Amino acid sequence: MDRKKEFEMIVDAYEKSGGQKNDLLDKRFGSLVVNGTDVLQSNVPEGVSLEILSKTADMIEVKLIVEENVKMEFPVHMCFGMAGRSGRQHIVSHYEIRKNAEISVLTHCAFPGSEDVTHIMNSSIVLQSGSRLEYTEQHYHSDEVNISVEPYSEITVGRHAYYSSDFVLKNGRVGKLKIDYHLTLNDYASAVLRSRIFGKMDDDIYLNESADLEGKYSNAVIKSRIAATDNTNSVFKGRTAGLGDYSRGHIDCTEIIEGNGHAEAIPIVSVSNKTARVTHEAAIGSVDKKQLETLMARGIGKEDAVDIIVNGMLD
C-alpha cells in the first residue's frame, strides 16, 4: 500500500476516534502521524522538539520536549495506527515538559483494516516545576479487529505542576486492554487520571492506576467510567497513597454492567502521614432502572435507552 493511501486510512480512522482531519493538516498545530513505525507526517511547532530516538521493524521511540516557559496555544496531535497491517506496534515515548511550560497533547490510536494487532505504549512523562500537561488518548478499534492494547505510563509531576490524562475508548470494540499508569506527585502538584471505556462482545478490560502523593499539599483524583456489556470482563484497580503532609487523594469508579458483563473494582487507599487524607467511592451495577424507564416513557427502545445512558456516563 502506498503512503498516501495509508495516510488516508489513518486520517479516516482518526476522525472515527473523535479527531478532526483539519487539525492534522493545520500547520499551527503540532502533529505526528505514525503508521506502524513509519512516520507519515510530522509538524513541530516552535518551542517544541520532537525527535525520533530509535526505530525497529515494530518499535519506534520518540521524545517530545516543550521548552521552558513555552505555553502552547494549540494542542499537539499525535496519531498512531496500523492501516491495513497486522502485527505489533510498540511506541516508546518520552515527554519532558520543562519549567512553567504548558501544552495539551491529543493522541489518537486507530487501526483501520487491521486483523490482528498488539499495540503497546510505554511512556515516561516528566513535568518540571510549574508546568502543565493535558494529555488525551482516544482510540478507535473496528469491531472486526483482534486487538490487544497495553498502555504503560510513569508520570512524575513536579512542584506546582499539573497533569491530566483522559483515556477514551468508546467507539468500536475494546479488545484486550491493559492500562497501567503510575503517578508520583511532588509538593503542591496536582493530577487527574480519567478513563472512559465501553466494553462490548468479549472485551477484556484491566486498569491499574495509582498515585503516590509524596509531596506536601499534593493532590490526585483517579476517575474511571466503564461499561461492561455483552460478555465483557472488567477489572479496575486504583491505589492512592497519602505520604506527603496534607496530601489529598480520591478514587472514583463507576462501572455499569449489561448482558453477561462482569465488573470488579478494587480501590486501595493508604495513608502514612497523619495530615494526609485519601478517599474512594465505587459503584457497580446495571443501568439505573429509573433512567431507563424515563427514556422508555419517551418512546425510546430499551437497547437505545441503554446506549444513551452509557454514552452519557462516558461523555
Add this chain to the structure above:
Amino acid sequence: MDNILSLKNISYSINDNCILSGFSLNIRENTIHSILGTNGTGKTTLGYIIMGLDKYRDIDGDIYFKDKRINDWDIVKRARSGITLGWQVPAVFEGLTVEKFLKINTDSGKEIKTVLEKVGLDPDEYTMRRMDSGLSGGERKRIELASVILMKPGLVILDEPDSGIDIVSIEMISDIIEDMNNSGITVIIITHSEEMSRIADYATLICNGTNLKTGRPRDVADYFADNCRTCGHKNQPDSGEF
C-alpha cells in the same frame, strides 16, 4: 367528549398488600384531571400502572387507551402510542447533557431553545448543563416538563408536579400544564395539594386504593380539605367513617 383513558376495576397488590382495589375512572380527552389523595393512597402506583412500568403490569382489571385495551403493552409501546409520565423525582443522568436529553424527542435546536424558555430556563445557561446532581430537583423537573412538551403525547401523567418547586415557580408550572393542555395534551396530575388540583377540569379523590369521589375540582378539593386532612383512618376506610 370522548374518554381517552378508561380504567375498569383495577386491583393491584404487592406482597399481598393491596394498593389499588377495584379502581375505576374515565379520563376525558383534552382535559386536565387531578388525582388527589394523601400519601400512601395509591396515587403514584396508579400512574405507574397507566404507564406500564415493569413491576406494575401484573394487575386485575382493564386499561383502555383510545378504546384499545393496553394491559399487555409494555412501556415503550404505550409511550409510542402517546402516553408518557413525568416523575415526582426526575432521574439523575450522569454526563447526559440537557440538549442530548431533549434531542430524544426533537432534532431542532430552535425547538429546544423555545421549550427551555417556556419552562423558565435560560437556554444559554442550561443547554449544555449535565443532568446530574449539579441540577436541583426543581430544575430537573422543569427539564422533564420540557421533554414532555417536545414529545407531544396524547396523555401525560404528572406525578406531584409541584413538589420540589419553590412557591414562586408553582404558578409557572401551573401555566405550563395549562399550555400543554391547550396544545391538545390530556393531563393527569397526581397531587396531594388542593391548590394544584384546582387547575384541573375534573378531580378524583383516591383513598385506600379506591375512587372515593370524582367531580368538580373545587368540590373534591373541599371534601379533601374537610375530611382527608383530618382523617385518622389513614387508608383504612373500613375502620372509620369517611
